[in-house]
Amino acid sequence: MKCGFVAIIGRPSAGKSTLLNALCGEKVAITSSVPQTTRNAIRGIVNRSSGQIVFLDTPGYHDSDKKLNIYLKDVVHRSLDDADVVLYVMDASRPPGKEEGAVMNLLARSGKPIVAAVNKTDLNTPLLTEIRGLIRVNLNPSELLEISAIEGRNLEGVVQAVMEQCPEGELHYPTDFYTDQDPEFRITEIIREQAIIRSEQEVPHSLYVELADMEFKKPPASAEKAEYIPSGAPDGFFEREEPSTENPASDKPPAKPKLWVRAFLVVERSSQVGILVGHKGEKIKAIRIGALREMKKVFPWKISLDLRVKVNPKWRKKDPLLKRMMGSGE
Ligand SMILES: Nc1nc2c(ncn2[C@@H]2O[C@H](COP(=O)(O)OP(=O)(O)OP(=O)(O)O)[C@@H](O)[C@H]2O)c(=O)[nH]1
Numbered sequence: 001m002k003c004g005f006v007a008i009i010g011r012p013s014a015g016k017s018t019l020l021n022a023l024c025g026e027k028v029a030i031t032s033s034v035p036q037t038t039r040n041a042i043r044g045i046v047n048r049s050s051g052q053i054v055f056l057d058t059p060g061y062h063d064s065d066k067k068l069n070i071y072l073k074d075v076v077h078r079s080l081d082d083a084d085v086v087l088y089v090m091d092a093s094r095p096p097g098k099e100e101g102a103v104m105n106l107l108a109r110s111g112k113p114i115v116a117a118v119n120k121t122d123l124n125t126p127l128l129t130e131i132r133g134l135i136r137v138n139l140n141p142s143e144l145l146e147i148s149a150i151e152g153r154n155l156e157g158v159v160q161a162v163m164e165q166c167p168e169g170e171l172h173y174p175t176d177f178y179t180d181q182d183p184e185f186r187i188t189e190i191i192r193e194q195a196i197i198r199s200e201q202e203v204p205h206s207l208y209v210e211l212a213d214m215e216f217k218k219p220p221a222s223a224e225k226a227e228y229i230p231s232g233a234p235d236g237f238f239e240r241e242e243p244s245t246e247n248p249a250s251d252k253p254p255a256k257p258k259l260w261v262r263a264f265l266v267v268e269r270s271s272q273v274g275i276l277v278g279h280k281g282e283k284i285k286a287i288r289i290g291a292l293r294e295m296k297k298v299f300p301w302k303i304s305l306d307l308r309v310k311v312n313p314k315w316r317k318k319d320p321l322l323k324r325m326m327g328s329g330e
């Protein structure tokens with residue numbers, strides 16, 4: 001059986017996270033038109049009868065010496081080290097330029113097998129021939145596919161091409177898993193996506209989400225305990241209890257477990273607080289409602305969200321925080 005780790009690498013906004021979601025058939029990673037949306041190596045798992053692919057989505061590769069960017073690049077480097085295969089995603093709608101050159105250099109040096117996917121071909125770009133030529137000259141991909149992550153074009157071709165390059169091995173995850181992210185991380189990402197969508201200029205880059213508190217409300221005493229422990233619920237949010245013998249099984253489906261969450265949108269400057277709160281709090285209300293709508297699609301819980309904004313000056317320059325967010329940075 002083929003089993004491998006596959007790093008999805010490319011420039012910011014090439015469509016890597018959109019592609020990961022399309023490949024997994026589930027929303028695993030947040031996406032937006034703002035470059036450098038992804039900040040972590042997000043795993044999405046694809047199973048076929050021939051094997052299992054663990055995709056690692058990565059931040060857009062961008063050559064800049066700003067501290068946050070150094071950490072983002074480090075996430076890419078580590079994912080590349082961990083990968084058996086690289087899925088290189090290029091954006092067919094933008095001229096390649098220097099930034100694309102830097103990505104190709106990195107991949108050529110890695111010596112890993114490469115599958116190249118030229119994305120956004122739904123936009124009917126005139127750049128396809130140039131991009132294909134560039135890939136052939138600089139890299140030696142096992143396959144060069146033209147795809148559209150948005151329209152789902154040629155995605156099975158990507159899975160097959162990648163699977164072929166994966167080594168033989170054992171499954172890394174049970175076959176019903178599509179990601180390994182914990183609920184806390186997914187919740188902060190969903191909130192961040194909704195805030196990014198509703199803000200502009202520097203705000204999306206100046207923003208992170210801190211989950212301050214979350215608590216599952218106790219189910220009714222009569223409930224069968226096993227029904228109420230949501231899969232993926234963090235340890236310690238439930239005390240174990242013997243199921244009650246009163247009020248035996250009824251036909252009613254068990255009530256959804258209730259999860260209460262308090263989170264902060266953290267920005268760099270006090271002037272950005274008002275932007276996120278909006279006139280009479282309309283912006284933060286829209287972010288909150290949007291996040292709850294998205295969470296409902298992912299979690300089997302009834303969630304209430306207490307969302308606030310706070311300032312952490314110059315957080316993008318703070319090593320301990322960046323390390324906690326993204327790992328080593330060295
Ligand atoms: N037309 C078109 N747009 C796409 C396609 N794939 C992604 N996009 C759009 O491109 C933008 C960036 O998509 P993302 O998936 O967030 O890109 P990314 O490469 O993960 O970006 P970073 O995480 O910032 O590096 C979004 O507005 C997507 O809707 C595609 O196949 N066609």
Ligand SMILES: [Mg+2]
Nearest residue numbers: 016017037038
């Ligand atoms: Mg992304």
